[in-house]
Amino acid sequence: MAERKYTKEHEWVVIEGDVATVGITNYAQEQLGDVVYVELPEIGKTVTQLGQAAVVESVKAASEVYAPLSGQVVESNAALAGNPALINSDPTGAAWFFKIKLSNKGELSQLMDEAAYKAHVDSLH
C-alpha cells in the first residue's frame, strides 16, 4: 500500500502510479463538524499544488480544499454529493474527494509524512 502524505492544510494524498487520490484528514473533519455539502472539481480541470480544488461545508464553517499536487482531475467521488456524512465517518477511506493525474511528481517532496503531520496537528493545540 502506498504511503499517505499530508499538507499543512489537512489534505491527505495517496499515490498509485501517476494518479493521486486526495481527501481531508480526520483532524479536518473533526474541526468542521457535520459536513453538509461538498463541491468537487470537474473532470479535466487542471489544478496546481496548493491551489483551490474543492469546497467543503459544515453548518458552521466553509472551507477550501487544496490540491496537494499539480495535475489534471481524472475522477471525483460521486458518492460524496449524496452522502456528505461519509466525510465524517470515513475521511481517509470511502470519503476521498478526487483523483489527479500528476504533472510533477517532484512536488511530492514538499508534503509531510505521517509523523510530520502528527507533529503539525499537535502543534495546533
Added chain:
Amino acid sequence: MNRTRELRDLEQRDDFVGRHIGPNAAEIESMLQTLAIPSLDVLVERAVPPSIFETAPLGLPESRTEADVLRTARALASRNKVLKSMIGMGYSDCITPPVILRNILENPGWYTAYTPYQPEISQGRLEALLNFQTMVMELTGMELANASLLDEATAAAEAMTLCLHQAKTESRSFFISASCHPQTIAVVETRAEPLGIEVIVGDPARELGAHKVFGVLVQYPDTYGEIGDLRAIAEAAHAQGAMVVASGDLLSLVVLTPPGELGADVAIGSSQRFGVPLGFGGPHAAYMATKDAFKRALPGRIVGVSVDARGRQAMRLALQTREQHIRREKATSNICTAQVLLAVIAGMYAVYHGPEGLRTIAARVHRLTAILAEGLRRLGFGLANASFFDTVTVRTPGRARALIERGLKAGFNFRGDRADSIGIAIDEATTRQDVESILKVFADAKPVPSIEELDRAAPDGIPASLRRATPFLAHPVFNRHHSETEMLRYLRRLEDKDIALNRSMIPLGSCTMKLNATTEMIPVTWREFGGIHPFAPLDQAKGYLKMIADLESMLKKVTGFAAISLQPNAGSQGEYAGLLVIRRYHQSRNQGHRNVCLIPSSAHGTNPASAAMAGMSVVVVACDEKGNVDVGDLKRKAEEHKDRLAALMVTYPSTHGVFEERIREICRIVHRAGGQVYMDGANLNAQVGLCRPGRFGPDVAHLNLHKTFCIPHGGGGPGVGPIGVAKHLAPFLPTHPVHPSCGPKTGIGPVSAAPWGSASILPISWAYIAMMGRNGLRRATQVAILNANYIARKLAPHYPVLYTGLNGLVAHECIIDLRPLKDSSGISVDDVTKRLMDYGFHAPTMSFPVAGTLMIEPTESESKVELDRFCEAMIAIRGEIRKVETGAYDKTDNPLRNAPHTADDLTSSAWTHPYAREEAAFPVESLRAAKYWPPVNRIDQVYGDRNLVCACPPIEAYKNAAE
C-alpha cells in the same frame, strides 16, 4: 395647595427620557453602588478614553414630550401632498389589508423581533417567511427563493454578481435591457464599475448577438408596460453561455407566464405592491428566486425546513455558511439582512387573498388598464406599447408637459420622464372613477366614452402566448385564512411562537435591541408618509424633505461629520457606499490605484465582504490578546502598502466592546500612509453625546438607525445604514437619477433604488432624537454603559468577563467566556443559548467575535429588574453546569443538553429524564408568573442543510403530521 414645583417641571418635558431609559433614578443609584462609582458622569469619564471624550453638550435642542413631537410630526406630514401616483417604475399604490396593518405592521410582537438566528424561538416569523418564499417561487416559476433582499435595484445588482460567478463563460460584460427601470440600471452600473464589469444597455432582442456577455437583465413587463417574450432572448443568451435575469412585477405574474417557464435563470423584483405602502421609496422587500443548481450562490437569507430533536418539522435559516460572516472577503455578497417585516406582510397579503383573490385583483388592475387604453385610443391617442398588464405609455408629441400639469390638477401623478410620451400605471387602489378622471384629463373638452361601453369593447393587453397556465398557491396556508377572524388568529398563533422585545430583553451584542417607542412608530403608517411615490414631484414631499433635512442635521451634530446620506438601506450598504466614496475620492486626486483595505482580524465579516464589492483587496491587521488593533502590525502593514493604501475599516468601540485608547493614533497612522479611515458604526450606541467620530479621526462612518436610533429590527429587517462623511468626502456621496437633488452632482451614483432609501421609517429616528434632546441622548449612552458594566460585574463571579478597557470597564456590551465550561462539563455555548429559552430569554450574540463566548448588550432601555432577571437566569444556568461538572446531573441527559423543553415534553406520560419536570420548565420561581413555552425542541441544523427544503412542505406532510 403649596406651589412647591415650577410649571416648567410639571410640564414633564423630559418625561420621555425616563420612559425610554429603563432604570429609574433609584435603580441607577443602586447599580452605581454595585460598581462603586459615584455617578454616571464619573462612570463615563472612566470608561471613555480622555483623548476622545467630549464634555460639551450636543448642539441639539432640549428634550420634548411625546405629544409635542407628535404634533410636529403631524405638521410635517400635512406638508406632504398625497396624489394618486400612477408613475409605476416598480412602485404601485396598494391596499394594506387592515388586519395586516394593525396586527403586523403596527404590532411590536412582529416589528421588535430580531433576525431568526435562534430558530426555536422564531418559528412564527420563519413560517411567515416560508410563505413568502413559497409565494415567490410559485409566482416566478422558480425552484428556490430567498427570504427577501433590500430593494429591486440592489436585487438586480446581486443577480448580476450571481451570474458573473455561475455563467459558463469568461466574459465580464453584462447586458441590461434599456427598458428596465432607470433606477435599476443606475444601481447596477454603480455596482458593476468597481468590480470591473462592463455594462451594456440596449435592446437584447436585437443586439445581444453582437456582444459576448455573462448575463442579461430584462424587465417583465418592461418599464414602459410592454410584455416582451423572454424565450428568444433566453435562447440567445444560453447559446453563448450567459444567464438570464428577469425582473418581474409580482402582481402581473399572477396572470402572466412566469419567467421560470420562459427560460430565465434568476427572477427578481419587488413585493411592495403586495400590501406594503409606497413610503416615498421604502422599506420594501425585494425577492430573488433561482434554479436549484444555483442555490449556494443565492445571496441573503434562506429559510429552510428541518426537524427538531423529536423529529418534528421545524424551520431555520439554511445554508448560513454561504454568508459573509463565514466567507468574509470571499463572499460574493455583503448582504447580511433581509426585509423580514415587509416580506412577512407581502407573504400574508397572499395568505389573506389566496390565489383566487390575487387573480381577481390582478384581473381588475388589468381590466382597468384595458379600459384606459381603449378610452385613450378613442380619444385619438396612440400607445407606444402593443401589449400591457397595468402600464400604458401614451404618445403625446408636444403635449406631455401640459397633460402632466392637467393630471396634477386632477390629483394624479403620471410618469413624465420622456419628452413625447406619458406613462400611466394602474394599481390595486385605482377605481373606475379614477380611470374616468384620467380620461377626462386627456379628453380636454371632448366627450369621454362611458366606462361600461369601454369595458365591453376593450381588448385584453396580454399576448395569448404569455398567459399563465400554471396554477399557483394551492398549499392550504394560502387557502384557509380568508376570513378576518381566521387571519387574526393565524397571525396571533405565529406571533405567540416568537420572542420579541414585548416579551423579554434581547441582549444581543452589537445589535442594540433598545426600545422602539410607540410614539416613534405612529407616524410610519400615516397615509401622508405612506402614500408618497418615491418619484413623485418633490413639491408633494415638502414634509418629508424637511424631516429628512432635520434628521441629517441631527445626525451631523451627533457624529461630528459634515454631511450625511440617508440612502443606504442597511449597515452593509452603508459600508459599501462609504468605501465607494473613499474610492472616488482617491480617483479624484489621481490616486485611483489605491485599493488596499486594512481590516482588523476581529472585524465583522461584512467589512471584508463590502471591501471586496468596492473593488478593494483586503489585508488583515492582527489584534492583540485584548481584542484591540495591534498598532505595531498596523504600522507595518500601512508602511508596506503605503503606495496602494485606500482605507482602514475599524469598528468603534471595538467588536470586543472596548473603547480602544489608541484610536486617534490608529487613524493618524492610516492618514499618514495616504489612506482614509472608515468607521463601522455598529457600536455607536456607546458614543452618542460622549464622543464624536467625525472629530477623532474617521473620515466616513455608517450609522445603524435600526440600532442606535430606534428603528425596530422588524424580525430581520428593515434597516437603515446612512453614512456620515468629513467635508472632503461630501462631493462623493450617493446620488440618484430621478431625484438628483438627494445628493451631490459629483457623487458615486445610486446605491439604492430610492433616492432617500427607506424614507418612511426615518420619522422613527427623527422622533427619537427630538424627544430625547441633547441631555436625554447623553444620558441614554451613560445608562447603556452602566447597564453593560452592571451585568459584567454581576456575572463576573460566575463566568470570566473577557475584555475590558480603561479602569476595568467595558463599553456598552460585555463578553463572557464559556470555553472553560465546555472542557469541564461538556456543556457548550449552544446548550446555554438553548437553555436560556427555557428561562424565557433570547440568547446574547453567540460565538462572535470569539468562538465559545456570549456577547451581551443590554442597552439603556432595560430596567434593573429585567437585568437582574437575566443575571438570575445566567447564574442559575451556571449552577446547572456545576451539577454536570460534579456529576449531580448526567453528562448528556441533563436540562442543558435537552433544552429547550416544550409543553409536549413536560406533559408527556413518558418522562424519562433523570431530572424533574419542574427543573426543566420552571428552574426559577419567577417563571411561574409568566412562562414562555418554546414551540419546538432543539432544531437539527445538519439535517436541514443536508436535505434542503425552502418552501411550505407539501400537503402530504401536513396530513402525515395530523395522523
